[in-house]
Amino acid sequence: MLTVRNIDVKNPWALKMEQFTRFSTDERGRLDLLISAKQRSHAAGKDIIPQGSHSNHCHVLLTGIACRYTMLPDGERQIMAFLVPGDLCDAEIFVLNRMDHSVAAISASTTAMIHADEMKKTLREVSPVAEAVVGHDGRSGRAARADRRSRPPRCDRTSGAPALRNAGPI
Template sequence: MEQFTAFSDAERRRLDELVSDRRERHAIREDIIADGAHSPDCHVILSGLACRYKILPDGTRQIMAFLIPGDLCDAEIFILKVMDHGVAAMTPTVTALVSAEDMKAMLRETGCLGEALWWGTMTDLGVLRERIIDHGRRNAYERIAHLLYEMLVRYRMVELTRDDSFDFPITQTDLADATGLTPVHANRTLQKLRGDGLIETSGKTIRVCDPPRLKDVAQFNGAYLHLDRVHEPARVGQRPGDLV
């Protein structure tokens, strides 16, 4: 949230208290909240990796977004009666539970907390819009390049990269479900990205070998992540543009 605005010490303490009060651990593939379910709480990813997904009547799955530490899974649940999609853990994942009443109170505030929550929602919607563009206009090579560059930027935001490397422990089936490709096509596309010297993979770690070139291949424009709203550099000497 501090990619959007700088919090006061009091606001930071309040957030720390909210995410420290109650926590849940989720196993790989376990639903954090199921499609059609309701929860009295909102879930915030503290560690691990999760995804938004939908299962079609024929049993196939579409992954619509990946959720990393700091992301809200279900900010809309206190408004909706039930979820219209599922959120599942891709790795062992820890979430913090924030009550619907606390969420409502923060959203009604006029200070930084309320604005930052709205910023998070707008960014979430921006990611979903990019997935629509993926399926409508990007070819497989551009589609996977765009997803990997987006994840690099998002992991940079929460300081979970190491020399342009990040842990992305998903299977080829997961990648295919996220990009609308078959696992075979997704695998061939990854091999081409490796062969072209754009990425390297080691286990579940991805290293972007040439970030400017990958960004160019992906035709990546980070405006949908709204990093231009940062009031102060996230770290000493770092500016929003450094993240993208």
């Protein structure tokens, strides 16, 4: 269980992955341990992972809302994806040496930081956990990213969705 402001909350990462598979009590316990070992809080508008950086941890969004974005040549941000609790912020850690985009907290957020070695160990196992992390269709992170980046919508203060038009900087 995740404790946020003294309230016990189910593991949002496990809940999200259970869309694809069911976990035993032991597997769920392992996921709970993975997200509780190291956590970090992020203020709204701050980068969780800046473009060009490399991290030795995978970040799982536990609370709040975040986004993946890239900076365009004209200085505007292009939001490529919104992230909700249970999403991996940087599944690309195993494909990219350095992040080719940034991940930012839109609201105050908490991430679990799972060491890359622990995540690799988990992914090498033949288990429902590894199957769920890779995804129900078995595509690699690179294939999923290619789909996501094929034609991302431009969302900035002048041409974005109405709810984002008057939003200040992230």
